[in-house]
Each structure stands twice: as C-alpha cells, then as structure tokens.
Amino acid sequence: MPVDEITSIAAPQTVDEFRARLAALGEGLPKRLQQCASHVAGNLDRIAVSTVAEMAAGADVPPSAFMRFCQIMGFSGYSEMQRLFREAYAPGFPDYATRLANLKGGAGGASRLLAEFVEAGRMSLEGLAKSVDEAALSQAVEVLARAGMIHVVGLRRAYPVASYLAYVFEKMSVPAMLHEGAGRLDHRHALRPGDVVLAITFAPYSEETLSIASDARARGVPVVALTDHLSSPLARLSDAVLTVQEVDFGAFRSLSATIAMAITLAVAVGTARGQA
Amino acid sequence: MPVDEITSIAAPQTVDEFRARLAALGEGLPKRLQQCASHVAGNLDRIAVSTVAEMAAGADVPPSAFMRFCQIMGFSGYSEMQRLFREAYAPGFPDYATRLANLKGGAGGASRLLAEFVEAGRMSLEGLAKSVDEAALSQAVEVLARAGMIHVVGLRRAYPVASYLAYVFEKMSVPAMLHEGAGRLDHRHALRPGDVVLAITFAPYSEETLSIASDARARGVPVVALTDHLSSPLARLSDAVLTVQEVDFGAFRSLSATIAMAITLAVAVGTARGQA
DNA sequence: TAGCATATGGAACAAATATTCCAAATTCAA
DNA sequence: TTGAATTTGGAATATTTGTTCCATATGCTA
Known part of the structure; x- marks a missing residue:
C-alpha cells in the first residue's frame, strides 16, 4: 500500500494524540518520511515557531517530503499541523468578549458568573x-x-x-x-x-x-x-x-x-x- | 517630535532589553501605539507564535499601527521582532505544568513560593x-x-x-x-x-x-x-x-x-x- | 478659527511560505 | 531485465503574511 493512501484518520487534536500517532506509524515508513518522523519527534517544540522549509532542512529532506509527512499524520498540510502546536504553546485564546455577550443573552444566574x-x-x-x-x-x-x-x-x-x-x-x-x-x-x-x-x-x-x-x-x-x-x-x-x-x-x-x-x-x- | 522620528536606537537583542525599551517608551506614546505596548507587555510569549494580524487584533489596532509599533521598538518590522522571540523561546514548552515545575525547582526561594x-x-x-x-x-x-x-x-x-x-x-x-x-x-x-x-x-x-x-x-x-x-x-x-x-x-x-x-x-x- | 504637525486606517504591493504536481529515480517482484 | 508500483525532488503555483504609502482624520498652536 502506497503511503499516500494510508487510511486517513482524523488529525490529532492534542499534542499527546500527536505523539501517539507518531509512535503508531513507527517503522513502516519510507526513508524520507522516516527522517521527518524522527526529526519531529526530537523537536516537537520547534514546530510552533518554524516554517516548513526550516523543519524540512532540519530533517534533511526537501519541503515536499515534509508536506507528505504532515499529510500522513492526518493533517491537510503543515499549516494545520502547526496550528496544533501554536495553540498548545500558548494555551487557550478564550475570547472573553464573546463569552460575555453569550452570557448576557443566556439564562445564567449567579453561578454562571461564578464559573x-x-x-x-x-x-x-x-x-x-x-x-x-x-x-x-x-x-x-x-x-x-x-x-x-x-x-x-x-x-x-x-x-x-x-x-x-x-x-x-x-x-x-x-x-x-x-x-x-x-x-x-x-x-x-x-x-x-x-x-x-x-x-x-x-x-x-x-x-x-x-x-x-x-x-x-x-x-x-x-x-x-x-x-x-x-x-x-x-x-x-x-x-x-x-x-x-x-x-x-x-x-x-x-x-x-x-x-x-x-x-x-x-x-x-x-x-x-x-x-x- | 513625531513618533516615527524617535531616534532609532539599535533593536533590542534580548527579551530583557526589549522589556527595558518597552518601559522606557512608557507614556509619551500616541493612543494606538500605547495599545500595542500594553498588549505586547501582557503577551510577550505570544509574539513568537502569532502573526501581525493576530497581535494587532489583540491590541485592537489595525496591522499598520502594529507595524509602526515594531519600528519604534527599533526593529525593521514585525518579522525581525518576532525572530527575537522565536530564538529566545528555544526552551521547550512554556506549558503551565512544566513552568510550574521549573519554578519549584528554581534557585530563588521566592519563585518556589510563588509556584x-x-x-x-x-x-x-x-x-x-x-x-x-x-x-x-x-x-x-x-x-x-x-x-x-x-x-x-x-x-x-x-x-x-x-x-x-x-x-x-x-x-x-x-x-x-x-x-x-x-x-x-x-x-x-x-x-x-x-x-x-x-x-x-x-x-x-x-x-x-x-x-x-x-x-x-x-x-x-x-x-x-x-x-x-x-x-x-x-x-x-x-x-x-x-x-x-x-x-x-x-x-x-x-x-x-x-x-x-x-x-x-x-x-x-x-x-x-x-x-x- | 486657520494652519500646521502628527496620527491613523486601509488599500496596494512585496515577500515569504505553503502546497501541488509531475517527471525522474528507485525499488521490488517475476 | 523488464515493468509495475512507489517514492522522490524540485519547479510552478497558490496562499498567506508582512510592509509601505498616502489620503484622510485628529489634535495642537497661534
């Protein structure tokens, strides 16, 4: 089975899920993707602040290979994968303005405020x-x-x-x-x-x-x-x-x-x- | 003196220098730049992983205002400013749990207490x-x-x-x-x-x-x-x-x-x- | 209030970056 | 060795993102 037909599962939603998927792919990958996997495993924290080109260079593969890697990890591309890490890096952007608006509209009493x-x-x-x-x-x-x-x-x-x-x-x-x-x-x-x-x-x-x-x-x-x-x-x-x-x-x-x-x-x- | 003529000093090389410059600018800024300064002061760690558009939205100013802010901070533009933070934030995930662990382990007695x-x-x-x-x-x-x-x-x-x-x-x-x-x-x-x-x-x-x-x-x-x-x-x-x-x-x-x-x-x- | 200096926002432009695609290279099986 | 299946790299393209510029708005001074 060619790698690009690997049944596409849902993209990891958390860093832990990401790790799990990385481990699951494990060996069976072609050489270049293998390189991507191992470089990523060792540099998880860099993903948030690097471009594909940089990550690819780190893994010593061309950018296109790195893109394939993102896809077999379940993402549509690098940007989507990066988003996961950017959010994990700076956790939570809860938009209080809109939450307040909701609150005003909603039923919520004092306990809701307390929450x-x-x-x-x-x-x-x-x-x-x-x-x-x-x-x-x-x-x-x-x-x-x-x-x-x-x-x-x-x-x-x-x-x-x-x-x-x-x-x-x-x-x-x-x-x-x-x-x-x-x-x-x-x-x-x-x-x-x-x-x-x-x-x-x-x-x-x-x-x-x-x-x-x-x-x-x-x-x-x-x-x-x-x-x-x-x-x-x-x-x-x-x-x-x-x-x-x-x-x-x-x-x-x-x-x-x-x-x-x-x-x-x-x-x-x-x-x-x-x-x- | 118009803000864009503020004698351009060298760009901050470290996050501490950045903080110092931010403090030095302090009051004298026009409204929009003030908003940028405030938002940046409170979200230093997000710079590494955000786009100008995002930072500008957070400060509630148009992107062009945020660009001006980067310039009076001494950088040529947002990219250069971001590079400082991307490099400085090499140390792993400032994820809450590990940060807490660092504080507890840290040298200073006070940081430990804070944790x-x-x-x-x-x-x-x-x-x-x-x-x-x-x-x-x-x-x-x-x-x-x-x-x-x-x-x-x-x-x-x-x-x-x-x-x-x-x-x-x-x-x-x-x-x-x-x-x-x-x-x-x-x-x-x-x-x-x-x-x-x-x-x-x-x-x-x-x-x-x-x-x-x-x-x-x-x-x-x-x-x-x-x-x-x-x-x-x-x-x-x-x-x-x-x-x-x-x-x-x-x-x-x-x-x-x-x-x-x-x-x-x-x-x-x-x-x-x-x-x- | 007029006139000047400064600040502001947005649209136009430039640069960087991500993504796709496909021809060439490689691998594997027969 | 041949051919089919798969992987690979890079060039072409699309998209996002950063940056500049300038017409308009605002505020200040006289």
Whole structure:
C-alpha cells in the first residue's frame, strides 16, 4: 500500500494524540518520511515557531517530503499541523468578549458568573506562573528584606491588595505600615532613610500612589512596584518592578494573580528577614 | 517630535532589553501605539507564535499601527521582532505544568513560593467551582439586591475582601458602606431597617464581626455571611450563608477563591439591581 | 478659527511560505 | 531485465503574511 493512501484518520487534536500517532506509524515508513518522523519527534517544540522549509532542512529532506509527512499524520498540510502546536504553546485564546455577550443573552444566574470568574482567576494564575520575571522577584524581595519599615501604598482596586500585604507582614512580624488614602491625609512625612515604599497600582493609575512613589524616589527611598505593565508610569519610578496581568471577564477584573504575588512577596520577605 | 522620528536606537537583542525599551517608551506614546505596548507587555510569549494580524487584533489596532509599533521598538518590522522571540523561546514548552515545575525547582526561594501559592490558588478555585451551593448563592444575591444599603463588615484577613467588595459595589452604583475596624469605633448606629449586613469572617472568627452580625439580627436586619464553614458561628446568625474553602500552603492561606466569590456576588447584585 | 504637525486606517504591493504536481529515480517482484 | 508500483525532488503555483504609502482624520498652536 502506497503511503499516500494510508487510511486517513482524523488529525490529532492534542499534542499527546500527536505523539501517539507518531509512535503508531513507527517503522513502516519510507526513508524520507522516516527522517521527518524522527526529526519531529526530537523537536516537537520547534514546530510552533518554524516554517516548513526550516523543519524540512532540519530533517534533511526537501519541503515536499515534509508536506507528505504532515499529510500522513492526518493533517491537510503543515499549516494545520502547526496550528496544533501554536495553540498548545500558548494555551487557550478564550475570547472573553464573546463569552460575555453569550452570557448576557443566556439564562445564567449567579453561578454562571461564578464559573466565569473562577475561570478568569485560574487563567490569571497560570499566566502569572508563566510570565513571572524571577530576577525582578528576587530583587524585590531583597530590597524589601533590607527595609527598616515597609510603606505599603495602594488605593482603589489596589487597596485590598495593600491591606492584605499589611496583614501578612504583620503576621510575619515585618515592620510595615499601610498608607490609607482616607481623608486625603498622607503620611509621607513618615518616610525615613532606610525605609522602602511598596507601591501598588493598576491602570488607570492612581495619582496619589504615583505621587508618593516619586516623592520617595526623590528622597532616595527605594520603591518596589507591583503593577500591570512595565510601561506603567510607576515602573519608571521604581527600583524593582513586578508585573501581574489579570485576565478580565467583561468589564471586571479580579485579583487572584495579584493576591498570589502579594502573599509570595510577603512570605518571602518575612522568611528572608527571619534568617538574617 | 513625531513618533516615527524617535531616534532609532539599535533593536533590542534580548527579551530583557526589549522589556527595558518597552518601559522606557512608557507614556509619551500616541493612543494606538500605547495599545500595542500594553498588549505586547501582557503577551510577550505570544509574539513568537502569532502573526501581525493576530497581535494587532489583540491590541485592537489595525496591522499598520502594529507595524509602526515594531519600528519604534527599533526593529525593521514585525518579522525581525518576532525572530527575537522565536530564538529566545528555544526552551521547550512554556506549558503551565512544566513552568510550574521549573519554578519549584528554581534557585530563588521566592519563585518556589510563588509556584506553591499559584497552585494553592488554582486548587481553591477548582474547589469553589465544585462545591458552590447554588441555592445559597442566589438567595444571597436576592437578599442583597433588595437592600437599601449594604453594610460590608470584615476584619483582619477578611478585610481585604470587604474592601474589595466595597470597591466593586461602588463601581456598580450599589449603595454600600465599608465598616472599618479602625479606632474600635463601629458604625452600627448606621444600620437602618431595610439595610442588609454582609459579614465576612474566617476562623479564628473575629469578635467584632460576630457582634455586629448578631446586633443586626436582633434588630431584624438580614445578614448574609461569607465564611469558611457551615458550622461557623456566623452561620447561625445569618439569613444566607456562603462558604468558601481556601487550600492552604503551610501556615498561609490565600484569598483566591474568596475574592472570586466576592466579585461574583457584587456583580450579580449590581446586575440584579440594574434590571429591577 | 486657520494652519500646521502628527496620527491613523486601509488599500496596494512585496515577500515569504505553503502546497501541488509531475517527471525522474528507485525499488521490488517475476 | 523488464515493468509495475512507489517514492522522490524540485519547479510552478497558490496562499498567506508582512510592509509601505498616502489620503484622510485628529489634535495642537497661534
């Protein structure tokens, strides 16, 4: 039976199915396809970011041979095969805008909302794990661990995070003080040499928070930022910048990832101090 | 100075340089480029596997705007920028599971902690989705939607949740007031017929919160509870009880699931009121 | 408000990439 | 060795994707 008549089964839907099919084809292939199979097996992760020409060159076969390989794997061509890996590489493109539209149309009550927020939270946490800048994180911990007093600043949506940080710092006996926005009264006179400001703000960035941060910087007090983007105005004012992206659901953005980052920071700092 | 005359510096050679340049551009950009910057900052890992059209759509700008963005970042075009990420992302699949494993194995103590908290958060969210009592949830929404004023009470670990609820209620124009523990001063005189108390507390249960709740009940003001167990002392005092269990890591308990429940409650109540 | 500088979107164009096709090469069986 | 069946490579083509350009829109300054 010629290879191009191999009963075409459905294309693999997951990377695992792909692996299985690769194994199933195993030996019985002609030489060039064999080469493709073995090169692919060893370079699964490259498929997402390579062209056919590159993969073919890697397998040391002409592009047309590689195309045949894609077809006997069950795909219509290279593009379709690549799509599988691109999606696996950057998992899930759930389109929240349309889901929200559906939700509004559909029956769904509060439990449906809950499901959406749980999902958004999970994705935010996954995103955090994938995108955290480890260097920035340890730098932040280091700076904070050396602080005489940690001034936690966060208003509006960041306020719950700030208060949570203050709570955990207190539990861990780390000297920290929560700056409340209440009454427009600010405590910047409390900033002393050797202290550190931990500033938290997300778009639209709070004026007060930025102003306290720049004030601190002007006085030579280090600033650690917890914000949403490196391009945040807070980033420029800071000595260490931690970014956390929350997946939003409709107009609403939760705090799962931010809270996870906050507790990590607090516990890491508490631990570092305990050891010193 | 028009953006396309920004002195063209050499293109970033590493992802870190890229980040730095992104941060340096910061504010001064026109709207469309700002959108590009934001979207890119949050989706660095997708660049390797996406087309300009996809990235542009994600940033909600036309492809030509995205091209301009690539150019002011110092690249000749999208292809060149993408090459940086395709090469940088040689290391396997940044699939969540393996990334988590890397973090746990990683050198930095802080990254390890983060991995643990992320994992705990995810598990808490899953638990919440599985165990939610739908009847109690809709009952809580109903009671809150009818309230004249919602009094949000939560101290210590529950305080961040309470302040977050107050924030979201305000955003949704739901009359709500946050009872602060500050100064031992409590606002129970503010409780009026037709109001509702939303009380949040976890073991070890806060005296003050319980006392406000029982006070409210004595006056015939309904109480909605957000707590950790049906057997919580708060449960007995309440007209609707929502329970949320957080998975703890070591001695530390995060708030992912609680926050998810809180935002659900707030949005559901806001929506219900909007419709009425 | 006029006039200038800048930003924007889309259509036209260019380049890269995927895909097909078929003549030539190879293999295998008789 | 011959012929049929299969595999192979590359040239031709189709499709997708990237890039440029410019007319129009927008915002700013005087």
